[in-house]
Amino acid sequence: MPSALRIGLAGLGTVGAAVVRLLDRQAEALTSRTAREIVVTGVSARDPARDRGVDLSAAKWFDDPVVLARSGDIDIFVELIGGAESVALASVEAALFAGKSCVTANKALLATHGMRLAGIAEEKGVALSFEASVAGGIPIIKTLREGLAGNSIERVYGILNGTCNYILSRMETEKLSFAECLEEAQRLGYAEADPTFDIGGFDTAHKLAILTSLAFGTAINTQAIAVEGIQSITLADLEAADELGYRVKLLGVARRTEDGIEQRVHPTMVPKTSSIAQVMGVTNAVTIDADAVHELTLVGPGAGGEATASAIVADIADIARGVRSKPFGLPVGELVKAEIAPMQLHLGGYYVRLSVFDRPGAAAAIATRFAERDISLESIVQRRRPGVHAEPQGAVPVILITYATHEATIRAALEAVVADGFVALAPQFIRIERE
């Protein structure tokens, strides 16, 4: 048997400790599968004294992860420090330049510097693996990079942020407000003290950037992603969605269109019967539409120490078996700069919720504004009596579902409705994604 494969692990938080535990627990099976013994020989973290509940006595301690990354004591560098800049970047670069394969869960790093890092890995003939960076324990990177190698992909979309899905699920099932659910998520440790990164859609955007590159063979371009968070979603929206046969999810969607690759993150109405609509709580899911396989959906845990460690250990096992995939499937030099399909050209159905002054003919006048722009309505629901949700004095809720139209068109129609003075509040609209 070849010599042991020596792992250097930087970052010993929940995920790092879980990786150590998993490598230990599965040591025998991993050796059988990969024909190599896998041992953690070097570690680095901020606090050497902290008890992490794992035995690190056999590993050498490094105060500086960059020194660990280029150390002769390790063969693979596992970066679990986090953050796109400074020490995470410096250590991964150092490891790659030293000819060591790298495994990372760092989506921000990949979304920002992934192309350059992949280029270095390719030049050095080493692996840069990042299964854990998107959708935690779901093997979506492997599926896109290897499992669907024979497909031309049309669309990839998914629930990529557990915090947002937890909040939306709780709002719906417990009839709570966004603020109440956010507070609860923070109390349970599902959301950060500053939740902007999650609920604003930025975490999903980083993950989508990586999936887009793998799916379409394009260079990562985070600037091309239209990002909206879930802050504006109200219980009234979720209840209206429910009544109309939909559920609201924060989706990351990348799609091949005539105008280029569309990349967007926003609250989305999905049919209640779709696979993705069943995904509740902190669970993640990704659906891929491709020419040969048609539709494939993967559902699993998007976060958590052990689930994330599962992905990291799978990457390590692949490297141990000698697998050297191109990080983004294709050689970096062949990843194309995608045409950006602007959101104004987005074609899809829309849910619109209006707070309409309760005057005779208001609904008809609004419908006219849509008809003028050739927007067909799938349904229109007007309630005489205000619902349980407070509307401004003298206003009633009107919900419209449109057939496919362009984003520019729906926005123009809504501007006209507002200009007409029919509505008491700014219109709410949510894009609909169909299977």
Add this chain to the structure above:
Amino acid sequence: MPSALRIGLAGLGTVGAAVVRLLDRQAEALTSRTAREIVVTGVSARDPARDRGVDLSAAKWFDDPVVLARSGDIDIFVELIGGAESVALASVEAALFAGKSCVTANKALLATHGMRLAGIAEEKGVALSFEASVAGGIPIIKTLREGLAGNSIERVYGILNGTCNYILSRMETEKLSFAECLEEAQRLGYAEADPTFDIGGFDTAHKLAILTSLAFGTAINTQAIAVEGIQSITLADLEAADELGYRVKLLGVARRTEDGIEQRVHPTMVPKTSSIAQVMGVTNAVTIDADAVHELTLVGPGAGGEATASAIVADIADIARGVRSKPFGLPVGELVKAEIAPMQLHLGGYYVRLSVFDRPGAAAAIATRFAERDISLESIVQRRRPGVHAEPQGAVPVILITYATHEATIRAALEAVVADGFVALAPQFIRIERE
């Protein structure tokens, strides 16, 4: 770039033709991904004259697939002949002995001879790949073999036969009988003229045998699988299931128990809220419970030319990139002979439908037979008036849902109920599988 990778393809039915088409359509991308050109240089099929809508002019024709398999003109042999014996077996053996990697979609071959073939592949240092053999386009083999390498798997279960799922879905949604739906499936080409292999559960059993080996590191043992088909499922069962919050699916289930590995194929009640319950029509789905990843579900097409070809081309691409996984994850010599957990020891909930003579105290007497054996009932539904489904003269339906009990116990209770003379028909029972 290294020389082209030469494919020999035996079997040019729907799947074979789709493989040729996909390799052609994705030629450029595959070359970029694998750094090798992939060309079909040899083909074999029964009828050389038949028009398959694909250009095979560059490939050499072989009347005998065994001659193709060991031909110096090919590097990889793709077996799409089907059947566990004779020419499929002979050609795969010939290819492996000649030191050529093999790709096959042949679940019967693998379930019957997989261990021996994997041993030859291992000895010769070549690949034996079979992603297409289970769940068509779903990359479940890769997921079990590579994606979950860091996990200890507790259970793997799924909808592995599209014909059965189509029939059960149609029965439920269209309120049709089993016979009507089977006939429809045959008309649409979803079921064979002799449907026994599908509806009797044997196709699912072959696939389950392969998944079990990959999931638990055990040698394939098809004899260990308890197999029941869907022939006995009636619309009355589906409607009762619906009312109680369940749906009926033909599942293949393999589970690690205290008594060994349990392998079983039977109609199963699953909670309507579970991922697997959402899977309708010919779609397949597999769920894996594992210690690190917790729960992972993959949903996609289980059959069809292009979807199956997607899996075959992915296998070819892996081989082209130089990947040589052990066919069943571990070296064949390390696959253990699993203890077989007998069905009598199966522990789970049960749905029981009885046709009870409408006499005072009958239901209470039946409940007593369950109570005597410490079987707790989750629910009991007795209808005074017979439902839409004909019961024998003087009988009414009684539905019971039990909490977890042993198969031997429930069978004994039902025998007692029958011996008491309370029921007009043999009891129906369906096992319940919970998430």
